[in-house]
């Protein structure tokens with residue numbers, strides 16, 4: 001048994017009932033980084049959606065902003081146990097981005113500048129549950145938080161909301177991404193506390 | 200690092216966010232626990248650029264869901280360590296080889 | 304000694320705080336008693352683990368500040384604003400309080416007193432901690448190895464171990480110590496960061512082929528190692544220890 005360190009409480013980690021199990025509330029917005037932060041100028045940014053047949057849709061910054069924009073307020077749950085409530089974002093719904101895509105694939109891999117990947121079932125991105133966001137709190141999304149644009153899938157742990165998003169690839173077969181191949185749960189539902197393999 | 204910073208950064212810290220790494224040396228404890236020998240003095244060959252260096256000199260990003268070890272030359276991911284309550288997952292696939300001196 | 308300590312299973316040992324020394328307004332040295340401590344080499348660190356009453360734990364790395372001294376292990380911790388672990392260690396912890404440590408750790412950023420090559424130490428803020436362990440081990444061993452220390456701090460009040468190092472640099476055969484102040488310098492000296500001119504004036508030339516140990520906040524270490532390479536030092540002779548973006552304040 002480890003000795004208790006008298007006088008040490010740790011950063012607030014008491015659980016709150018309105019949060020998913022094992023999460024604690026933060027007021028700031030922690031920055032996690034698994035590598036150097038890419039600095040992509042918007043005029044060199046692009047987003048592609050590639051279907052399993054290789055067909056590709058492509059938006060540059062202007063074309064992306066010409067799409068219908070939505071404002072959303074969502075809660076964020078990071079697998080490192082912090083949750084942040086009521087964050088406001090502006091971006092394009094995945095329903096809009098995927099509307100004209102012919103596909104029979106069931107899975108998606110998100111690709112980021114810098115090489116990060118994460119996977120999820122296509123269904124998790126549809127029905128007004130996911131966005132590609134470029135504005136946070138009325139300000140252009142900063143590089144530390146994934147700007148120019150990041151995926152926002154707030155009903156899953158935040159590692160699924162790929163920062164620095166540049167591509168979505170539709171795949172017939174599930175292809176686990178960066179953390180999913182290294183011990184983290186393939187689905188990542190915070191309410192079912194799907195943190196690690198086997199959870 | 201938080202959004203409403205930076206009030207307590209040191210002099211040279213303007214670019215703090217991109218300096219959010221430490222050295223492989225800082226992983227000595229985790230690696231010793233896993234391999235039962237000091238791996239920070241082992242020499243690894245980067246699978247990205249072929250650079251050889253002691254693991255102590257690799258870059259470590261650990262303000263993340265897991266620990267990510269990157270090549271100091273080309274930033275290629277050399278390895279990842281994820282700690283779950285009942286297990287540790289280690290992936291060193293980004294290293295072409297590791298040469299470690301055996302304890303006498 | 305430390306070689307043997309690296310073998311075998313790594314275990315967490317209970318450590319009890321025995322005494323504290325204030326080093327600056329925000330940093331203090333903590334002497335921990337660790338029964339069965341196997342000894343260490345200067346430059347090595349320990350992982351320190353704190354456990355809250357509800358079982359929550361937090362672990363951080365801290366360099367060992369002193370030469371091997373039986374079961375006593377000293378660390379020097381600077382409080383990082385909002386810092387979870389440094390706030391406790393530099394603030395609330397009292398004599399008798401317990402943490403766990405594992406180590407000694409790391410076989411790379413170490414100096415061996417039997418090594419004859421000249422040694423150049425360059426530290427920023429709390430990056431001085433593992434370097435002072437090298438200075439102390441050299442004195443303890445009675446070694447004559449040429450060794451110089453250059454430290455960068457914001458102002459004179461942020462300098463760790465300043466009285467001890469003043470004595471060391473005047474001792475016959477002691478280590479030459481130079482302070483560089485980035486914000487506020489003592490009368491008669493201009494504040495500024497370490498640049499090539501400072502390095503040329505206060506450190507061994509590349510031709511002396513020193514082993515260089517550079518430690519401090521990550522941006523500091525980046526800047527110094529680049530300057531040393533530009534001056535002509537062999538990158539293979541430069542060893543670095545980055546404390547992270549906030550880990551180097553003193």
Ligand SMILES: Cc1cc2nc3c(=O)[nH]c(=O)nc-3n(C[C@H](O)[C@H](O)[C@H](O)COP(=O)(O)OP(=O)(O)OC[C@H]3O[C@@H](n4cnc5c(N)ncnc54)[C@H](O)[C@@H]3O)c2cc1C
Nearest residue numbers: 200219225364365366380381386387388389432546547550
């Ligand atoms: C090998 C090694 C040796 C060390 N030796 C010493 C030593 O001798 N003395 C000493 O005082 N310190 C030392 N450090 C630093 C120490 O381990 C802690 O990082 C430091 O005490 C801060 O911990 P904390 O829990 O107080 O801060 P945290 O609560 O972890 O962080 C405090 C604030 O700083 C930010 N922050 C901290 N680290 C990062 C990061 N990497 N990226 C982005 N933001 C960050 C946090 O977001 C938060 O706002 C060493 C570090 C290493 C790797």
Ligand SMILES: [Zn+2]
Nearest residue numbers: 245248270273
């Ligand atoms: Zn490489």
